[in-house]
Structures are given as structure tokens and as C-alpha cells.
Amino acid sequence: MLMKGVTLRGLEVFEALARTGSVAQAAELTGLSQPAVSQQLRNLEKALGTELVDHSRRPMRVTSAGRGFLARTQAVLSELRLAQSELTVMDLTHISTLSIGLIDDFDNDLTPRLVSILADSLTKCRFKLVTAPSHEISAAMANRDLHIAVSASTGELQEGVLEFPLVRDPFILVAPKGMLSDPTQELDMLSKTPLLRYTNEQLISRQIEAHLARQRQEFELRFEIGSHLALMAMVARRVGWAVTTPLGYMRAGRFHDQIDAFPLPFGASARTISLFAGADWMDEVPRDVAQTMRRLVQSHMIDPAVLSLPWLADQLRVIDP
Numbered sequence: 001m002l003m004k005g006v007t008l009r010g011l012e013v014f015e016a017l018a019r020t021g022s023v024a025q026a027a028e029l030t031g032l033s034q035p036a037v038s039q040q041l042r043n044l045e046k047a048l049g050t051e052l053v054d055h056s057r058r059p060m061r062v063t064s065a066g067r068g069f070l071a072r073t074q075a076v077l078s079e080l081r082l083a084q085s086e087l088t089v090m091d092l093t094h095i096s097t098l099s100i101g102l103i104d105d106f107d108n109d110l111t112p113r114l115v116s117i118l119a120d121s122l123t124k125c126r127f128k129l130v131t132a133p134s135h136e137i138s139a140a141m142a143n144r145d146l147h148i149a150v151s152a153s154t155g156e157l158q159e160g161v162l163e164f165p166l167v168r169d170p171f172i173l174v175a176p177k178g179m180l181s182d183p184t185q186e187l188d189m190l191s192k193t194p195l196l197r198y199t200n201e202q203l204i205s206r207q208i209e210a211h212l213a214r215q216r217q218e219f220e221l222r223f224e225i226g227s228h229l230a231l232m233a234m235v236a237r238r239v240g241w242a243v244t245t246p247l248g249y250m251r252a253g254r255f256h257d258q259i260d261a262f263p264l265p266f267g268a269s270a271r272t273i274s275l276f277a278g279a280d281w282m283d284e285v286p287r288d289v290a291q292t293m294r295r296l297v298q299s300h301m302i303d304p305a306v307l308s309l310p311w312l313a314d315q316l317r318v319i320d321p
Contacts, residue, residue, distance in 0.1 A: 008080070010044035011073045013037050014052055018070050019306050019313040021059025074307065078299040099128040101137040101149040103273065104228075105247045109300045110293070117292060134203040141276050148286055150293060152203050153274040160279045164290040165319040167247070167297050170270040170312070171208060173262045174232070174249060175241040183265035190265075194240030195219040199226045204271065208243045211269040228252070235259050245271060246305045246316045261309055272319070273297075287321075294318045 009030075016026035017037070027034045045052055052066035062070055098118075102111050111131060118127070130140065134151040141149040141161065153163065173183055179193070180186050198205035205224075212219070223240060225231040228248055235242050236258035249261055275293060277286035298318050306312050 006044060006047045007040070008077075010040045010047075011077060013040040014044055014066075015070070015073055015077060015303075017041060017053055017060060018062045018066065019310070021061065021313070023060075025314060071307075074303050078303060096124065097126045097128075098148070099130070099146045101130040101132065101140050101146045101151070103134050103137060103151045104131045105245075105251055105273075106150070106301075107131055107251070110296050113296055113300065114289075114293065118289075135201060138203070138276075144278070147278065148289060149276045150273065151276070152207070153272040154203065155272070158276070162277050162279050162286065164275040164277070164286065164321065165272050166275055166290060166293050167273040167302075168270050168315070168317050168319055169245040169247050169273055170268065170315040171211065171243050171245055171264050172249065172312075173241060173264055174235050174244055174259050175262070176235060176238040177258050177260055179238070179241070180260065180262065183262050187265065190241060191219065194222050196223045196225055196231050196234055196240045196242040197221070198228075198231065199224045202226075204245070204248075207269075207271055211267065212243075215266045217266050232259070246309070246312055247273070247301060250301055250305050250308075256308070263311060263315075268315075270315070291321070294320075 009032075012030055013026060013032070016029040017023070020026055020029065023034050023037050026032075027037045030037065032040070041053070048069070050065045051063055052069060053060045053062055102114070106114075111129070115129060130137070130146065132140075137146070137149045137151040138154065140146045141151075142158065150166070152169075153165070175183070175193075180189060183190065198208070200206070200209075223234070225234065228244070229252055231242055232244070232248075232252035232255050234240065236255040243264065246261075249256075252259075275286060275290040302316055302318065305316055
């Protein structure tokens, strides 16, 4: 039993404040009023007998006691969100076949969890799962080879296809450990060091190159890498630097002690990860799967990413329907 004054709402408020440092932004994330956010935090701190955040600073910062409690709070909320996700997907026993394509950014964590959730309901269904880069998933969806697809969005309307936005995934800069301290002040260093690019056929490459062109940033074309993990390994080995996203960064956890991540120093930009389904799908299955994906991404990718890189708060986020 939770001690008096410790509530799930209070834990959610504390987590939101730790992520954003702002009562106003925490109110927006939790759907509460600002006075209610402040009251929830006061109740939690009173119950625990310690200050969890430094109220005198703007933005607010988590105290040393708060950092220890935050890790446990996130673990508790993560498990609750996962349990909620498992209860969210509706009865799928009426479906005889289901083909799903998932962006390979989710291979490590989300794909197995989503499949295990669906498997409990797909008791009489022939099920096919494809994991691939976004451009391959999008092509398969356009050819009607898939019933449901999760991939980066091109931003263009597709005839006969419904789109459910899931996640805002901002572009970030990754560089060899210690090479940069502040990329906004070290653009000369970037111009003298190779930019490691994704291969041109990949959607993420086209989106990054379009942003660089809009910002009038030109870098020598030397390296195009088809594998995301190979690209991150080359950054770790100090071959050059790269533009990627937090979802890509989290997928390459084995290299985190050899690379640094920064906000993009030449204008902010982001891609959108969406769920796509045929417009002739008249029931609630795509919407339910989309909502399950949002909860899984929040608990298993966004929360750990923001804990590792706090400046991602409010940039990397779920897109509510």
C-alpha cells in the first residue's frame, strides 16, 4: 500500500516536472491545472519528507534526493503503462490474416513487446511481421502488401491510406566522445570533420539533406552508410559525426560511452513516426494498435531517452490523437 500522500497522480506530476522543469509544461502533459500540479508536488514532497525539486530555480531542477526517487518513479510508471497497453488492444479474434510492417528503429524493444501483446488476441489469425527501413515499409504499404505499417511519415497524403501520428522524433547531432563541447560555437570543426550520411534511398537521409539545404549548410559528400548501427559505430570510432534522431541514438546503446549527443546546431527539425492503415479498414483495430504503440514508445523509448539526455524533454514526445 502506498503511504498517505503518495499517489499515482503525484508520481506522474513529479515525472513530468523532472522532464520539463516547468509547472506550465507539466500541467499540459498531465492534463491538470497549474495550481493542481503544484499541489500534487507539495503533497508528494510532504509525504516523503524531502524536496524532490529545487523550487528556487527556473527551470526547476531535480534535487539529489529527487534523482534517486525519479528512477524508481519511472520504473513504476513504465510497468503501469505497459500493463495498460496490454489491456488496450481490443479483441482481434475476428481477424483471419494480419500483416504488419514496423520501422527497424523499434527492433530491440518495442517490436517483441507489441507482438506479444497482439499474440494474446490473434488466436485464429495468420500473422506476418516485417521489420525494415521506413522507405521499404512505405513501399510495401503503398503496394497493399501490408495491412498496418509503422514508419516515418513523408508528410504527404496517400490515397486510400489512413495515417495516425505517433511520435515526434527530432533530429540531433552525434559526435565522437569529447570532440565537441558546444556545436553551435564549433561549426568550423564540423566542416573540417566528415559528415557520415545515411544512404540516399533512405527516407531519413532525404529528410536530413532537405533540412541542411534549407539551412544552407553544405558538407563534403564522402561517406554514405546503409546500416544505422554501422554509422553509429563509425562515429564511435571517430571517423566523423552524424545527424540522427533520439530513437536511432537509443537503438545504439552499445556505443553511448563513446559518443556525445547534442541538439541540432543549425535549426531545429524533426520527423514524425506514424501508423498507416488501409482506409477500407472500418473497425477500431488500427486506432487501438496506434494507442498501444504510443504507450510502448513512451515507457520504453522516450522516458529512457529523456533520462539520458534531459534536453530532449518536450522535443521527443508522443503525439496524442
